[in-house]
Amino acid sequence: MTANSGGFIHANGIDIHYVQAGQGMPLILLHGGLVSTNPIWAPTPVSYAGHMETLARRYRVIAPDTRGCGRTVHDGGTVTFDQLADDVLALTDALDLDQPLIAGFSEGGITKAIVNDAGYDAFDPQAPSAAMMRQMLGGSPAATEADPAAFAQMMTRDEQMRPMFELLKADQDGGQGDGHWAEYLRLAFPRTTQPPGYTFEDLGKITAPALILVGDRDDYCTLEDGITAYRQLTHGEIAVLPGTGHVITAAKIELALDFFGRRRHAS
Secondary structure, three states, X not given: OOOOEEEEEEEOOEEEEEEEEOXXXXXXXXXXXXXXXXXXXXXXXXXXXXXXXXXXXXXXXXXXXXXXXXXXXXXXXXXXXXXXXXXXXXXXXXXXXXXOEEEEEOHHHHHXXXXXXXXXXXXXXXXXXXHXXXXXXXXXXOOXXXXXXXXXXXXXXXXXOHHHHHHHHHHHHHHHOOOHHHHHHHHHXXXXXXXXXXXXXXXXXXXXXXXXXXXXXXXXXXXXXXXXHHHXXXXXXXXXXXXXXXXOOHHHHHHHHHHHHHHHHHO
């Protein structure tokens, strides 16, 4: 296998774009919202792209773009978390992966992950994240649909957020054509602002060992929700990262690698 390869594979009715690197046991990485697997995200703290090399030293890393995001084209209709989970299962079958490890950040953690990094807030109907996403994507805590113009105005007037907006446009438009960034917001709005249809109690159905990663300064996924998620797991672990917000850090990556290593030796 080459150091960096990938392409497209037909699974669950769509052509899923993915990148991969490394050799050995497969590790699927599920990216968060607003980003993709595009390496232009590597300098930011909200993407796995900057950690691919570290992870690929030990695993065959496969990182897909979710449907409607990056270079994976959606085939129409609302995109649900159930559908995204089915995409992961279909990708696993199409690539003939045998019991792959799965790590997900934020939206990727909600979708399907045994290392869940900041992707458990959706299980709490009282979590602040839904209103925060309505404000961000729709321009108001009471918004019922995405408002790309309001989103663009919010992002461009904030000096810290403006570079993220430029990356979002370059990524999404580069993958699927001019203006796709706005369509991506419309596709993302329903699933990120409404309950996914399952709760913390459903985590008790997970029989595999699982790890919850919690940043104690995460505005979206609170420490309290992380603890609640952990307590539902049959074979769960939790790691609390001090002074850490809604970001992927080198410390989180090392904790995930340690967890996967111990899981391999125990199996």
